[in-house]
Amino acid sequence: xxxxxxxxxKYLPGFLVWPALALIxxxxxxxxxxxxxxxxxxxxxxDVHGGQ
Amino acid sequence: xxxxxxxxxxxxxxxxxxxxFAPRTFFPDVVAVFSALALAAxxxxxxxxxxxxxxxTWGAMWLGDRFGQRGLIAAIWAVVLVVVMAxxxxxxxxxxxxxxxFSLRNIHVLFDVWMGRLTTPSLRRLLCxxxxxxxxLAGPIHRIQTYERQLTRxxxxxxxxxxxxxxxxxxxxxxxxxxxxxxGHIKVLPIYRLSGxxxxxxxxxxxxxxxxxxxxxxxxxxxxxxxxxxMLGIRLEENFNxxxxxxxxxEFWQRWHISLSxxxxxxxxxxxxxATRSPVLGVxxxxxxxxxxxxxxFYYFGWAIWQxxxxxxxxxxxxxxxxxxxxxxxxxxxxxxxxxxxxSWVTLAKPIVGLIIxxxxx
Numbered sequence: 001x002x003x004x005x006x007x008x009x010k011y012l013p014g015f016l017v018w019p020a021l022a023l024i025x026x027x028x029x030x031x032x033x034x035x036x037x038x039x040x041x042x043x044x045x046x047d048v049h050g051g052q
Numbered sequence: 053x054x055x056x057x058x059x060x061x062x063x064x065x066x067x068x069x070x071x072x073f074a075p076r077t078f079f080p081d082v083v084a085v086f087s088a089l090a091l092a093a094x095x096x097x098x099x100x101x102x103x104x105x106x107x108x109t110w111g112a113m114w115l116g117d118r119f120g121q122r123g124l125i126a127a128i129w130a131v132v133l134v135v136v137m138a139x140x141x142x143x144x145x146x147x148x149x150x151x152x153x154f155s156l157r158n159i160h161v162l163f164d165v166w167m168g169r170l171t172t173p174s175l176r177r178l179l180c181x182x183x184x185x186x187x188x189l190a191g192p193i194h195r196i197q198t199y200e201r202q203l204t205r206x207x208x209x210x211x212x213x214x215x216x217x218x219x220x221x222x223x224x225x226x227x228x229x230x231x232x233x234x235x236g237h238i239k240v241l242p243i244y245r246l247s248g249x250x251x252x253x254x255x256x257x258x259x260x261x262x263x264x265x266x267x268x269x270x271x272x273x274x275x276x277x278x279x280x281x282x283m284l285g286i287r288l289e290e291n292f293n294x295x296x297x298x299x300x301x302x303e304f305w306q307r308w309h310i311s312l313s314x315x316x317x318x319x320x321x322x323x324x325x326x327a328t329r330s331p332v333l334g335v336x337x338x339x340x341x342x343x344x345x346x347x348x349x350f351y352y353f354g355w356a357i358w359q360x361x362x363x364x365x366x367x368x369x370x371x372x373x374x375x376x377x378x379x380x381x382x383x384x385x386x387x388x389x390x391x392x393x394x395x396s397w398v399t400l401a402k403p404i405v406g407l408i409i410x411x412x413x414x
Contacts, residue, residue, distance in 0.1 A: 001211070002218040025218075028225045035228040036053050038236070044346060045270040045309075046190050048056045049140065051095075051147030 063090035084183035098149040106182045109158040113172045126166040150188040186280035190273040192291040192311035208285030216282030223275025231268030259402030299390030301366045336360045354405035362397045
């Protein structure tokens with residue numbers, strides 16, 4: 001079990017855990033894919049410098 | 053997400069099936085060759101310097117073993133590594149990737165061998181440790197001892213793989229949704245633009261949102277690195293532990309960018325404290341090292357002094373509060389007020405240091 005599924009199992013009946021997990025994963029995947037084009041600030045901790 | 057970041061993320065994902073089919077004995081070698089090729093495709097000079105500096109680090113250790121003078125050789129080579137790391141930041145026409153992280157890993161191995169905590173690793177072991185694609189972009193600055201222990205214990209299974217995949221997805225969501233989208237929206241709120249009210253307050257508000265952005269994006273990408281490593285069967289050190297819940301500044305720096313804080317503790321704070329017998333100088337040296345690692349500038353020097361001052365005041369406060377005549381405080385006061393004070397002190401660095409450097413205008 002993943003940490004998120006353990007968390008969901010605490011608050012949801014057993015038969016709802018996997019559908020809820022699938023729903024959350026799908027939503028996150030879609031949102032992350034949509035946001036790939038919108039760059040967060042190029043913070044210095046992401047060590048990519050120069051190349052202009 | 054920048055094209056370079058996306059490229060490294062996709063290459064790390066492509067590494068998963070390659071590593072899965074690699075024979076167990078050659079797993080680190082396959083990962084290293086793949087990582088070197090991926091980095092060379094993106095930034096040939098970074099790949100060249102990663103491999104070259106690791107070979108020279110190994111050469112420095114070999115020379116130290118062979119002819120003595122380990123300390124002198126280690127110190128000279130560490131200075132060269134730091135100078136190249138700083139110089140790479142100034143070369144705006146050349147793309148450099150991961151230098152700030154792999155240089156610190158080289159120094160870690162060099163100093164651990166010098167201090168007798170580690171026997172000189174073979175060149176193959178050193179290159180396999182350095183060439184680990186998931187950590188090239190944003191760390192953590194993992195230790196060779198941990199990496200090799202994980203390689204020995206590595207028993208990849210489906211549970212670990214899915215844990216890693218979930219961690220990676222949550223990390224990406226944290227970096228892109230919270231660090232990108234949410235912070236982007238906070239920045240356009242009218243309350244965020246306080247220039248009419250006070251330049252100092254506006255700079256402080258900038259600092260607060262800046263730290264939140266740093267946390268979401270950096271902790272998010274650290275989670276991606278930890279998740280990808282877990283998918284490969286390697287459990288790396290954590291880089292963050294809810295830093296904004298810290299009850300004092302000392303605790304904050306033990307929870308924020310943990311691998312860098314621990315690096316500075318082991319290779320700057322302890323040696324300086326041992327040499328000078330002054331923990332205050334040790335703290336100042338460690339914070340200056342952290343500050344200048346970010347950027348060699350007056351701002352980050354001032355930033356480091358401000359954070360060191362906070363740590364020294366925290367320690368003094370702890371001593372005063374530990375006095376038997378001081379009445380005991382309730383735990384909830386610490387938990388409630390501590391994080392607010394910590395966040396205020398950390399974020400005040402921007403307006404105050406800005407004010408000092410600009411002579412009145414932060």
